[in-house]
Amino acid sequence: MYSYISGQLVEVNEETIVVDNHGIGYEFFIPKSVVYQLPNVGGNVKIYTYLYVREDAMQFFGFRTKEELALFKLLIGVNGIGPKGALAVLGVLSAQDLRFAILAEDAKAIAAAPGIGSKTAQRVIIDLKDKIDKIAPAGSASGMPVNDAASAIKTDVIDAMTSLGYSASQALRAMEDMEITEDDTVEVVLKEVLKKMSFL
Numbered sequence: 001m002y003s004y005i006s007g008q009l010v011e012v013n014e015e016t017i018v019v020d021n022h023g024i025g026y027e028f029f030i031p032k033s034v035v036y037q038l039p040n041v042g043g044n045v046k047i048y049t050y051l052y053v054r055e056d057a058m059q060f061f062g063f064r065t066k067e068e069l070a071l072f073k074l075l076i077g078v079n080g081i082g083p084k085g086a087l088a089v090l091g092v093l094s095a096q097d098l099r100f101a102i103l104a105e106d107a108k109a110i111a112a113a114p115g116i117g118s119k120t121a122q123r124v125i126i127d128l129k130d131k132i133d134k135i136a137p138a139g140s141a142s143g144m145p146v147n148d149a150a151s152a153i154k155t156d157v158i159d160a161m162t163s164l165g166y167s168a169s170q171a172l173r174a175m176e177d178m179e180i181t182e183d184d185t186v187e188v189v190l191k192e193v194l195k196k197m198s199f200l
Contacts, residue, residue, distance in 0.1 A: 007020050027060060048066055071098060091113065097173075099132050102129055105129075109167055153184055154172075
């Protein structure tokens, strides 16, 4: 129904914001992370929208980017996660971090969201792992390996990193821009990843 709404930011609350567009105030439920991306009250803002309709209510959910909106739509398609649960996930994980957590099967990172248990986090990974690359930003690395050999190396490096106390999503993030080939070894890649981690 609505793709986005632009206007003046007139109110910022803990869970919602209000945007004035031609004299009409639109209230949006937003992830907590969005609050830090907003201009000061009185500034102009563009909010990508999702209209959630129930028998007893119609609610707007708002996001700063199309990617966040796309992830929200995927999350509410997971059994056991409603709009508020999806907001909670996007409130503690950026769009990029959520992608890394899903690709690295890092249920612990997803379960850090309020109201999201470990079983639900695992369901998010199972349901969305094959869908997450379809909404990757243009020009960005998907985080997926280019061949089976590279895949095996990545898996071994992630296992090594987690044994050192890093999360799987941290390890995958560190490998995002690395070109891993079948000629590489786990030791070489691990050394490069650890070097990058010291600068992240």
